[in-house]
Every structure is written in structure tokens, then in C-alpha cells.
Amino acid sequence: MRQAAAALFGAGFTVAACYAAGSLLIDQLRAMLRREERIPLAFILGAACLHLAIFAILAVHIAYWPVLAVVLAGTIAAALMTGAWRGAHTESGKPVPPLSKSLRMVFGWCAGVFAVVYLVNAWAPEASPDGAGYHLGLVARELRVHGFEPITNDMYAMLSQGVEMLFVPAFAIGRHSAAALVHFAFTVALALAMLAYGRRIGKPWAGAAGALLTFASPVVGADGSAAYIDVATAAIVFGVFYWTEIWDDHQHELRLLIPVGLLAGYAYAAKYTAFPIAIYALGFVAWRSKRLRPFSKSLRPVLLVAGCALIMAGPWIARNWIWYQNPVAPFANSIFRNPFVHVMFERDYSESLRSYEMPSLRPLALEATIHGAYIQGIIGPAFLLLPVALAALRFQAGRRLLLAGALVASTYFANIGARFLIPSLPFFSLAIGLAFAQSATILMALMLLHAAASWPPVLNRYVNPNCWRLVRFPYKAALRIVPQDEFLRTNAHGYAAALMVDAKVPGSEPVFSMDGILDSYTRHPILVYYHSASNETLADTINMGWNEVSQPAVASVFQFPERKARRLRVVQTAQAVYPHQWNVYELRFFYHGTELTRKLDWRLQAWPNPWEVQLAFDNSLATRWRSGEIASPGMYLDVDFGREESVDEVRLVASSDFELTRLQLESIDPSGGSEKIADNPATVNQPVPQGIRRMATYELYARGIRYLMVSDKSNGAEDFAEDPEVWGLKLIGHTEGERLYQTIW
Amino acid sequence: MKRRLGLVCAPVLIASACRNLPGPFAPPVQRQPLEDFRPYRMSAIVDMSDEDARTHFVQDLTSNATPTWRWTGKRPTVRVRMRSAENRSVENIKFTIDFSIAGVMLRNTGPLTVSFLVNDVVLDRVRYERDGVQHFEKAVPPGLVTAGQDTTVGAEIDKTWVPPEGGPQLGIILMRIGLTQ
Numbered sequence: 001m002r003q004a005a006a007a008l009f010g011a012g013f014t015v016a017a018c019y020a021a022g023s024l025l026i027d028q029l030r031a032m033l034r035r036e037e038r039i040p041l042a043f044i045l046g047a048a049c050l051h052l053a054i055f056a057i058l059a060v061h062i063a064y065w066p067v068l069a070v071v072l073a074g075t076i077a078a079a080l081m082t083g084a085w086r087g088a089h090t091e092s093g094k095p096v097p098p099l100s101k102s103l104r105m106v107f108g109w110c111a112g113v114f115a116v117v118y119l120v121n122a123w124a125p126e127a128s129p130d131g132a133g134y135h136l137g138l139v140a141r142e143l144r145v146h147g148f149e150p151i152t153n154d155m156y157a158m159l160s161q162g163v164e165m166l167f168v169p170a171f172a173i174g175r176h177s178a179a180a181l182v183h184f185a186f187t188v189a190l191a192l193a194m195l196a197y198g199r200r201i202g203k204p205w206a207g208a209a210g211a212l213l214t215f216a217s218p219v220v221g222a223d224g225s226a227a228y229i230d231v232a233t234a235a236i237v238f239g240v241f242y243w244t245e246i247w248d249d250h251q252h253e254l255r256l257l258i259p260v261g262l263l264a265g266y267a268y269a270a271k272y273t274a275f276p277i278a279i280y281a282l283g284f285v286a287w288r289s290k291r292l293r294p295f296s297k298s299l300r301p302v303l304l305v306a307g308c309a310l311i312m313a314g315p316w317i318a319r320n321w322i323w324y325q326n327p328v329a330p331f332a333n334s335i336f337r338n339p340f341v342h343v344m345f346e347r348d349y350s351e352s353l354r355s356y357e358m359p360s361l362r363p364l365a366l367e368a369t370i371h372g373a374y375i376q377g378i379i380g381p382a383f384l385l386l387p388v389a390l391a392a393l394r395f396q397a398g399r400r401l402l403l404a405g406a407l408v409a410s411t412y413f414a415n416i417g418a419r420f421l422i423p424s425l426p427f428f429s430l431a432i433g434l435a436f437a438q439s440a441t442i443l444m445a446l447m448l449l450h451a452a453a454s455w456p457p458v459l460n461r462y463v464n465p466n467c468w469r470l471v472r473f474p475y476k477a478a479l480r481i482v483p484q485d486e487f488l489r490t491n492a493h494g495y496a497a498a499l500m501v502d503a504k505v506p507g508s509e510p511v512f513s514m515d516g517i518l519d520s521y522t523r524h525p526i527l528v529y530y531h532s533a534s535n536e537t538l539a540d541t542i543n544m545g546w547n548e549v550s551q552p553a554v555a556s557v558f559q560f561p562e563r564k565a566r567r568l569r570v571v572q573t574a575q576a577v578y579p580h581q582w583n584v585y586e587l588r589f590f591y592h593g594t595e596l597t598r599k600l601d602w603r604l605q606a607w608p609n610p611w612e613v614q615l616a617f618d619n620s621l622a623t624r625w626r627s628g629e630i631a632s633p634g635m636y637l638d639v640d641f642g643r644e645e646s647v648d649e650v651r652l653v654a655s656s657d658f659e660l661t662r663l664q665l666e667s668i669d670p671s672g673g674s675e676k677i678a679d680n681p682a683t684v685n686q687p688v689p690q691g692i693r694r695m696a697t698y699e700l701y702a703r704g705i706r707y708l709m710v711s712d713k714s715n716g717a718e719d720f721a722e723d724p725e726v727w728g729l730k731l732i733g734h735t736e737g738e739r740l741y742q743t744i745w
Numbered sequence: 746m747k748r749r750l751g752l753v754c755a756p757v758l759i760a761s762a763c764r765n766l767p768g769p770f771a772p773p774v775q776r777q778p779l780e781d782f783r784p785y786r787m788s789a790i791v792d793m794s795d796e797d798a799r800t801h802f803v804q805d806l807t808s809n810a811t812p813t814w815r816w817t818g819k820r821p822t823v824r825v826r827m828r829s830a831e832n833r834s835v836e837n838i839k840f841t842i843d844f845s846i847a848g849v850m851l852r853n854t855g856p857l858t859v860s861f862l863v864n865d866v867v868l869d870r871v872r873y874e875r876d877g878v879q880h881f882e883k884a885v886p887p888g889l890v891t892a893g894q895d896t897t898v899g900a901e902i903d904k905t906w907v908p909p910e911g912g913p914q915l916g917i918i919l920m921r922i923g924l925t926q
Contacts, residue, residue, distance in 0.1 A: 325765040338765060603769035610767055620776035640769065691779045698779065712796055718828065722788040723926075735812075737796035 003175070004480045007123060010174025011181030014050075014166055015043065017072035018185075020079030021053075022046025027084035029255045031246065037196035038087050040189040044239040045259050047186075047232075048266035048312055050075070051165040055315050058168070061147030068169040099204050106444050107208040110451040111191060114216050117456070121225040121470055122184035123478035126176035127492035129516070131227030136176055137519025137526075139167045144523065150323040152340045153525075153532040158329035160316035162236075162269030163229035176520060177478075179227040186232035187224030191215040193238055194426055200245065201397045203434060209443040210430035216454040217425060218469045219377035219418045225470065230422040233271040238426040239263045240277045241404050244284050257285060257301055261308020268313040272328065273411040274423055278309050280407045284400075334629070339611035342533045342628040344581060349530075353415040361416070368418055372467030377418035379425060382432075382450040389431035398434045401427045418468070488521075497709065497738040498522040504733045504740055505707050512538060512700060515711035515738065527705065533628070537612060538700060541623050542708070545696035545727065546719035550655045551688045552585040552621040556681040558650040558665045562591070563677070565647055567668040569638040573679075574662035576631035582661050583654055584616045585624040587637055590649035601642040607635060621653065621688070622695035631661050638668070650678075653686055693719075694728040701728075701743045712737040789825035789896075790841065790923030801825060803897055807913050814845065817916040822862075822899030825923050827892045835892040838885040839925050840868055842900060845918040848876035850906040859917065860901040863889055863924070878920075890924060898922055 022042030026033065033041060053071055057063050079085040099107070126132045134156040142148060151157035163186075167179035174181075191211045198207010214220055214234075224231035240263040247256040264278035285301045292298035321327040326336035334343045356374040358367065364375075365384070372378035392398025405427025412420050436442045452458055456470050463469065477487040488495040498521035501511055510525040512535070519526050529539035544550045568589070572582050589596040598617060606613035609628035616625035616637060627635050650665055664679035689695065700708060708729065710717050717739070724731050724741055733740035791801040794813045805818030827835050840863055851857070856874040860867050861881060868883050890896050902916035 336765070339767075598772040598775065600771050602772050604772065605769045610770075614770050614773040617772045618774070618776055622776075638769075689778075690784060693785065694779050695776075698776075719785075722790075722828075723786045726783065726785045734792070734794050 001480055003177075003484060004123065004478060007174035007177035007181060010170040010172070010178030011185065013069075013072050013173060014170040014178070014182050015185045017075045017169075018046035018050050018166065019043045020046060020076040020085060021049040023079045023084040023087065024075070024082065025049060025259070027082065027088055029258060031256055031259070032250070033087070033246070034196065034200070035087065036199065037193065037242070040193040040196065040235075041239060041242060041259075042087075043185065043189045044193070044235050045243075045263065046075075047163075047166055048236070048262050048269075051162050051266065051269065052312065052315070054165040054168050058142055058146075058148045058165075059315075061145070063143060063146040063168065063172075065169075065172045068172050072169055099208060100440060103205055103208060103440055103444055106447050107195075107212055110212055110447060111215055114221065114451070114454075115188065117470060117473060118184055118187060118221055118225040119181075120473055120475050120478045121221075122180040123177055124472075124474040125477055125484040125487050125492070126180050126227050126520075127488060127495070128180075128222075128226035128228065129494070129518070131180065132176060132492060132518040132520050133494070133516055134519060135164055135227050135229065136167065136171060136179055139164055139171050139179065140520045141525070142168065143172055148319070152324065153527055153534050155330035155341055155531050158320060158324050158326075158340070160269045160272065160313075160320075162266055162271075162312075162316070163232040166232075167227060176227065180225065183223075183227055183229070183232055184225050186235045187215070187220065190231060190235035190238060190426060193235065193242060194430060197238075197242060197245075197430065198433070200249075201395075203397070203437055205440050205443050206430060206433035206437050209433035209436070209447055210426070212447045213380075213382055213429035213432060213450055214425045216451050217380045217383075217422075218372075218454050218459055218463075218467075219379055220422055220425065221454070221470050222377060222468050223419050223422060228419070229270055230419045233267065233274050234423040234426055236263055236267045236270050237274050237277045237408055237423045240267060240281050241400075241427070244281055245400070247285075248288060252288065252301070254301060254304060257304045258308050260285065261305040262312055264305060265309030265312025265314070268309070269316050271423070272331070273414065273420065274408065276407040276410055277404065277423075280404050281305055281309075337608070340533055342536060342626075343608070344579070344627075344629050345530065345533070345536055347629075348579065350414065353417070354413065356416055358416075364416065368416075368421060370462060371464050372418060372469070373464035374466075375416050375418045376466075377468040378463060379418060379421050380450055381453050382446060383425075383428070385432055385446075386428055388435050389428055390435070392431040392434035392437075395434055395437070398431055401431045401434070405431065492518060493736065494518040495521055496736040497740075500733045500735045500738070500740055501526070501707075501709070504742075509707060510705055511707040511709050511740070512542075512705045513709040514539070514542075514714040514717075515709065517709070517738065526709075533611075534703075537615070537623075537626075538703065538705075540626065541696050541699045543716060544622065544624075544655075545693040546716040548688075549657065551692060552624070552653045553656045553686055553688055554654055555684050555686045556652045556654065556663055557684055558663075558678040558681045560648060560665070560678045562646055562648040563667070564644045565641070565667045565677075566644050566670070567638065567640040568647065568650065568677075569636050569666045569668050569674065570650065570652060571664050571666055572627075572631055572635040572661050573633045573664055574631065574660070575633060576660045578630055580631055580657060580660045581629065582627040582631035582635055583624045583657075584637060585621050585653040585655070586619070586651075587616045587639070588651045588653075589639070589645070589647050590651065591646045592648065596641075596645055596647070599642070603640040603642065605636075605638040605640075607638075613637065620695060620699065622692060622699055624655070640668075650681075652681070693726050697728040697743055698745070701745050706743045706745075708741045708743070710739050710741065712739065786926035787827055787835070788923065788925035789827050790921055790925060791823045791825060792921040793919060803899070805899075805916070806919070807915070809912070809915070814918050814920050817844075817900070817902070817919050818914055819905050819916055820899060820901045821916065821919055821922075822897050823922055824895050824897055826895050827890060827924060835890055835926075836887065837926055838890050839882055840885055840898060840923075841880075841882045841925050842922040843878070843880050843920040844900075844922075845878045845920070846873050846876045847915075847918060849908075850915065851876045854904040854906050857917075858903040860903075862897075862899050862901065864897055885924065896924065898924060 022045035170178035194211035243259040264281045267274035289298045289301045317327045320329040325338035330341045358374045409424035476482040494517035497517040512527045604613045615623040665677045666674040729741035801823040803822040805821045807816045809816040905914035
């Protein structure tokens with residue numbers, strides 16, 4: 001019960017501080033808002049401000065709970081003392097036609113019932129894969145070291161964490177459920193903001209219908225009641241839109257653009273894919289200011305929005321540029337080349353996110369609204385009415401909503417997961433509401449049907465069993481009548497594995513894993529095989545142990561008349577097709593059959609992926625340099641011997657898919673000019689060392705990693721399980737389909 | 746106009762100029778060949794703690810179990826398969842089993858004789874007079890196991906026991922059973 005109370009308190013305290021921060025800023029801006037819109041807008045705006053404060057706390061490594069508590073309490077106290085909490089400048093607003101009693105009842109009951117379901121799920125122990133995985137895993141890690149640290153082996157740590165910053169104080173006080181409850185607060189705030197927007201434009205029924213369409217959407221319920229960030233992003237994005245409308249309504253008062261800019265930047269900080277709302281805000285402000293003269297006066301509003309946006313997004317961009325050599329890490333790695341994420345990985349990942357293994361995208365509309373078999377959730381069958389939303393174009397508000405919605409949705413096809421539709425849902429929902437603006441009866445029927453279709457027991461009848469959705473009403477777990485541990489063992493895949501790691505692995509040693517587990521429930525860094533370039537390289541080494549296709553089974557041999565050379569380069573000249581990379585296990589030089597001993601004054605270079613060139617020169621047939629992108633002409637490995645050496649043979653050891661490349665050997669003179677020495681090397685078979693498995697595991701050990709976790713479902717899992725000893729491993733734990741091995745050294 | 750164009754282009758040029766490429770590297774520490782290795786040994790063992798253990802059950806494995814062991818009936822049998830691969834042989838296969846004999850059962854039934862079977866061929870019979878954890882291992886005659894094909898492995902207990910509170914007939918408490926090389 002204490003855990004339940006702590007969760008509620010941690011979330012309540014954080015949400016109150018957000019509201020207080022927003023109220024203080026709104027008060028300072030003397031923004032005249034209606035009471036019903038002030039509450040959600042103050043919360044969302046305050047979240048942006050508080051996120052920055054917590055970023056600063058983490059940046060200077062003072063993230064201790066008393067510091068966080070003082071910041072939160074201080075913000076609340078300031079709002080209470082200045083009267084900002086009550087809204088000293090709250091406007092009564094022009095009269096708005098009231099909601100009809102029946103519509104009020106329908107909305108109130110439907111939204112109320114869904115809110116209770118969401119609240120209970122958010123309050124229950126956090127079991128969501130991404131929430132209890134990396135969202136809170138990173139938060140827990142930051143709190144353990146009281147600040148940020150560069151985490152170069154986890155691409156999720158490279159993403160901006162705008163919403164997670166609010167999870168930090170909540171988690172410090174009330175652990176996982178507190179963070180989920182903060183996200184639930186965003187879910188409620190979004191619905192309230194949409195409701196208020198309907199009243200602002202004089203169409204409260206459209207606002208009510210739109211709010212319920214979004215609020216009751218199945219994927220919004222599942223996401224908004226877990227420690228995810230998508231619904232929060234939607235609330236922030238809608239906040240940007242709302243403040244542009246307020247600015248437009250208030251004769252373009254410049255100060256009202258400060259929230260627009262701050263929230264536009266915060267949207268980026270929350271989730272990269274929300275950046276189009278900043279384009280909308282800048283475009284809208286530029287368009288509405290275009291008649292101002294002189295020209296510099298019309299530019300001021302745009303610059304103000306851009307400047308405020310930079311205040312929020314800038315720290316994340318700067319952090320990534322400094323730590324990860326890429327302002328938009330983990331993306332755009334072919335532009336901002338870095339050692340942390342392979343270009344090829346980005347391509348593989350993007351390909352998978354664009355399809356989610358759907359055989360064809362043709363049924364995507366039905367998949368996203370009814371089935372949810374592949375894209376992890378549905379938005380609900382009511383959204384099949386989306387084409388009808390075009391009827392909202394007859395209203396000014398409808399045109400703006402559809403434009404903003406279309407812009408926000410423009411990034412959807414980069415990741416077709418259902419939750420990536422969430423940020424655009426508020427716009428499309430309101431547009432559907434506006435389309436039926438003349439008929440309260442239709443709106444009421446639409447609300448009832450949508451609520452019924454989204455109700456979990458009804459949902460179970462038509463969605464695919466794999467569809468991500470709320471399936472429980474875990475009130476006993478929420479109140480901790482059912483102990484948290486018991487609930488999680490039954491309902492959270494990856495929880496038992498996290499506990500096993502804590503029980504079997506000493507200190508805070510890292511564990512290399514061939515599967516993701518719920519990171520936030522273990523104190524150990526879990527190095528998931530695809531989360532970074534270094535992890536991928538290790539996984540490649542380990543997988544080579546059991547996968548014969550990628551073993552060092554062939555050698556390309558250049559033989560040529562004896563010559564003296566100071567610098568030699570092997571150049572790849574063929575254009576391969578996706579996903580074939582150029583790989584070299586070892587590059588060796590010979591003279592009269594004797595290998596030239598590698599000396600410390602040799603200088604090695606490679607293009608691309610120069611950071612891993614040493615893998616081709618480490619005398620290990622378990623490690624290989626890979627180009628990290630599709631093999632293409634001009635890629636090379638280059639060795640400067642530091643002095644002239646006699647050479648008559650060059651030998652490259654590679655895996656058996658080597659024939660996809662074409663090689664030539666060049667001598668490089670001091671001025672950088674090249675001379676071709678040989679091409680078309682002979683291909684000979686190369687015996688694979690018998691101890692290749694143990695050699696692979698040794699590389700894990702050599703990098704300071706002594707623990708390996710392999711899921712029973714992973715490729716090659718049975719090879720480890722059958723004979724761990726030959727791998728140089730011993731099994732030290734087995735639970736939930738995860739085997740934990742320790743290296744023998 | 747030129748100035749504006751310059752302002753617009755500058756950030757793009759600066760960003761694209763930011764190639765953070767490292768200088769040349771020296772050769773790393775050279776790995777020495779590992780000597781303490783042996784050939785890979787195949788095995789096909791069903792551990793009661795395996796998540797997929799149930800998928801191997803053929804008969805007489807009761808639901809009276811914990812995550813690490815399971816009561817058997819008279820003739821517990823599981824199905825396993827030695828993986829086939831070009832560079833592996835299925836020679837020198839051994840039957841292996843880890844189980845426990847319950848003291849309460851032994852007091853009621855007297856000593857037990859357990860037969861161990863591969864593809865219904867009896868490998869051996871062992872008489873157990875004491876309770877506690879037992880391990881049995883024996884070479885499987887050549888030809889009895891074919892790589893890539895299902896093999897049944899099991900045990901047959903000469904006496905079974907029904908606890909006073911009732912339930913199915915019980916034999917031994919099985920932890921793991923299968924084939925190894």
C-alpha cells in the first residue's frame with residue numbers, strides 16, 4: 001500500500017509542479033485564458049519549463065531526490081504565493097453555447113469510465129515493454145549516477161528525452177508507476193485541451209466528440225496509461241497549435257508567441273518525429289505576420305518562435321553533438337559519421353520500421369483501425385471516417401486542423417507503428433467532429449459507437465490477438481493488494497530475467513544480451529545486441545561462432561612480383577546490393593611466404609567505418625572489420641608501414657559471402673597518388689579454427705563483459721545451450737526463456 | 746541577395762563539413778591462439794526448467810511440478826532430436842538423466858528398479874535403495890540415434906506410489922533427461 005501511495009504522490013507532486021510552472025509563465029505573459037483551457041495548457045507549458053530545469057539538474061549531476069523535491073516544491077510555492085496557481089489573469093471569455101445535457105452525459109460517462117480504466121492501469125506496476133524497458137531504464141540509470149552520462153552503447157540513450165525528464169522526479173519518489181501516472185496526466189490534459197478548444201471556436205460538441213475520439217482510442221489508452229511518451233507528445237503538439245490560435249485571437253500579441261516557440265521546441269525534445277509542428281508554427285506565424293511592415297517587423301514573430309524553440313530543443317541537439325558527434329543521433333549517421341551507430345544499422349532499422357513485417361502496406365488503413373496484428377495497436381474503427389473529415393474544410397478551424405494534422409502525420413510512414421499516429425489524432429479527431437458540426441445526433445452516435453468499439457472486452461472480439469491494448473483492470477495490483485512482484489512475474493515479460501541478472505551478476509557489471517529485457521528493474525547495464533555499433537560488432541562476433549555462413553572460411557590472395565612499398569591499399573570496386581557489406585577478418589602481408597610482423601608504427605585506415613579498422617589487424621579470426629554500409633566502389637583498407645617493406649603477397653580472410661565484392665591492390669605514394677599492383681585475387685578456402693566459438697566469447701571477455709544472456713528464441717540459442725563449455729561459458733541462470741551465461745575466464 | 750543566400754547556405758555547409766573522422770590507428774594487441782578447446786559436443790536435453798520443456802513430453806509426466814522438477818508416472822518419456830549439421834557427427838552419444846527418489850515413496854514401496862530407454866531399447870536397469878538425487882549416464886549403442894530425427898528417451902520405474910491424499914501414480918522426481926555427446 002505504501003508503494004501505491006508513493007506512486008500517487010510522486011506523480012501528483014510532479015504534475016502539480018508542471019501546472020505551477022505553467023501558471024507562473026502564463027501569469028508573467030499576462031495571457032488571458034478561459035479557466036477550462038488554462039488548466040491543461042498551464043500543465044503542458046509547465047511540463048516544458050520543468051523539463052528544462054531537470055535537464056539542467058542532470059547535466060550538473062545533482063539529481064538527488066532532495067534537490068528534485070526542492071525544485072518541485074519551490075515551483076508550487078511560487079505559484080501559490082503569487083496567485084498564479086488560481087489564475088489571476090484568467091479570462092471569462094465570450095459566452096459559448098453550452099453542451100446539451102444529453103451530449104454532456106454521453107461524453108462525461110464515456111470519458112469518465114475510460115479515465116478510471118486508464119488510471120488503474122497506470123497506477124498498477126509498470127509492465128509495458130518500452131516503458132519498463134528503455135524509457136524508465138534510462139531514468140533509473142540517470143538517477144543511479146545522479147546525472148547524465150554519455151551512453152555510447154545504447155541508441156535509445158541518444159534520443160531526446162523531453163518527457164522522460166518529468167519521469168525523473170516522479171520515479172525518484174514513486175518509482176515506475178509514478179512515471180506512468182504522469183503520462184496519464186498528459187492523456188487527461190490532452191482531452192481537456194481538446195474539449196476547451198471546441199468551446200474556444202464556438203463548437204463545443206465538435207470539441208467533445210473530438211476529445212472522446214482521441215481519448216478512447218485503444219492505442220491512446222494503452223500508451224497513455226504506461227510510461228511511454230506518445231500521448232504526452234500529442235498533448236505538446238496540440239498545445240503548440242492551441243497557442244498559435246490564442247495568439248491569432250489576441251491581435252498577434254508578440255508575448256503570446258513565447259509558449260508557441262517553447263512548446264514547438266519541446267515537441268522536438270519529446271520525440272523527434274514531432275518536429276513538423278514547429279514547421280507549422282513557424283509557417284502559420286510567418287503567414288499571419290506577412291502584412292507587417294517593415295519586413296523586419298514581420299520577421300520578429302518568426303524569430304521569436306524559432307528562438308524559443310531553440311531554448312527547448314537546443315540542449316538536446318548540443319548534448320548529442322558533443323557526446324555522440326551527431327546532433328540528431330541516432331539518425332542521419334551517413335551525414336554525421338560517428339563510431340556509435342552504423343549506417344547499415346540505421347538502414348536496417350528504418351526498413352523494419354517502415355513495414356513492421358507487413359507483407360504489403362495496402363491494408364494499412366484496416367490494420368491501423370481494426371486489426372493491429374503487425375503495427376502494435378489500433379486507433380479504432382471510427383477513424384475509418386477520416387475521409388469525412390475533409391468536410392471540415394468548410395470551416396477556418398477545420399482547415400487549420402487538417403493542415404496541422406497532415407503535417408504532424410507526414411512523418412508517420414517512417415515508422416508505421418500505431419502509436420506513431422497518436423500525435424496527429426487530436427487534429428483529425430476534431431476535424432471529424434467539425435465535419436458533423438451540424439448534427440448533435442450523429443456526433444452522439446459516433447461517440448457511443450467509438451466508446452463501445454474501444455471498450456476492452458469488445459475490442460478483444462475483433463482485433464488480432466497480438467494487438468497491443470489494455471486487457472486488464474488490475475485494481476488489486478494498483479493498490480498493491482496483489483504484491484508488485486507477483487503481478488510483474490505474471491504480466492511483465494522480461495521482469496524475471498531482470499531479477500535473475502540482479503541475483504546472479506555482481507556489482508553493476510554489464511550483461512550482453514541477445515534480447516531486450518525490462519532494464520528498469522535491474523541495476524545492471526544491459527547491452528542489447530543491436531543498440532549500438534559496438535554491440536552490433538560484438539553480436540556479429542558471437543553469432544559467427546554458430547553461423548557457418550559468416551565464419552572466416554575463404555581467403556582472397558593477391559600474388560605479384562616482389563616489390564618495395566611503404567603504403568598499400570586494398571580497394572573494393574564492386575557495387576553490392578542491400579544488405580551486403582564488405583567484410584575482412586584479417587588482412588595480412590607476406591614476403592617469400594613469411595608474414596610481415598605487425599609493428600606498432602604501422603598506421604591503419606579504412607573507409608568507411610574507420611573506427612573499427614583494427615578488427616582486421618588483431619590476429620583474431622573471430623573479429624572482422626565490416627564496412628557498416630552496402631559495399632560500394634572506393635571502399636578501402638589502407639596500411640602505412642612507416643618505411644619501405646618488401647611484399648609479394650597480400651591475403652584477406654573473409655566470410656563466404658565475400659564473392660559479392662571485387663578487389664584490387666594499390667600502392668600509395670607519399671603525394672597520395674595510387675598505382676594498381678594487382679586485381680582479381682585468387683580465392684582459396686580457409687580452415688575455420690576448431691575453437692572458433694571460444695574465440696568469439698573471448699572477445700566479449702576482452703572487452704570487459706563477463707555475462708551473456710541468450711533468449712531461447714534467439715537464433716543460435718540451442719548452440720549455446722547444448723554445449724556452453726565449448727563456448728567458454730557456464731550457465732548460471734535460466735528463467736522465462738532467458739539463459740544467463742558467465743565466461744569461464 | 747547574395748548575403749541572404751550565404752546566410753541560408755552557411756549552416757548546411759558547416760554541418761556537412763563536420764566529418765568527425767579519426768586519424769590512422771596503430772595495430773591493436775595481437776590475439777594469441779586459444780589452445781584449451783575441444784570439439785563441439787551436441788546435446789539434446791530436456792530440462793524441466795526449460796520454457797519449452799512441455800513441448801518435448803510424450804507420456805507420464807505429471808502436472809505435479811515446480812519450475813525445476815516434475816513428478817513422473819510409471820514410464821516418463823520425452824522426445825528429443827540431435828541436430829544434423831555437415832561438420833558434426835552423432836557418434837559417442839550418451840544417455841543422461843538427473844532425478845530424485847523421494848524418501849516417503851521409498852518407505853512405502855521399498856527399493857526401486859529403474860530401466861533407462863532410448864527409442865524403447867533398454868540401455869540399463871539400476872536398483873535404487875536410497876532416496877535423494879541420482880545421476881545416471883550411459884553410452885548409447887551406435888545406430889540407435891539418427892541425427893535430424895526424433896528420438897524418444899525415458900525411464901521405466903518398476904513400482905509406483907499414490908500418496909495418501911490421492912492423485913496420480915508417482916514414480917521419480919525428474920530434473921533433466923536427454924542425450925549428450
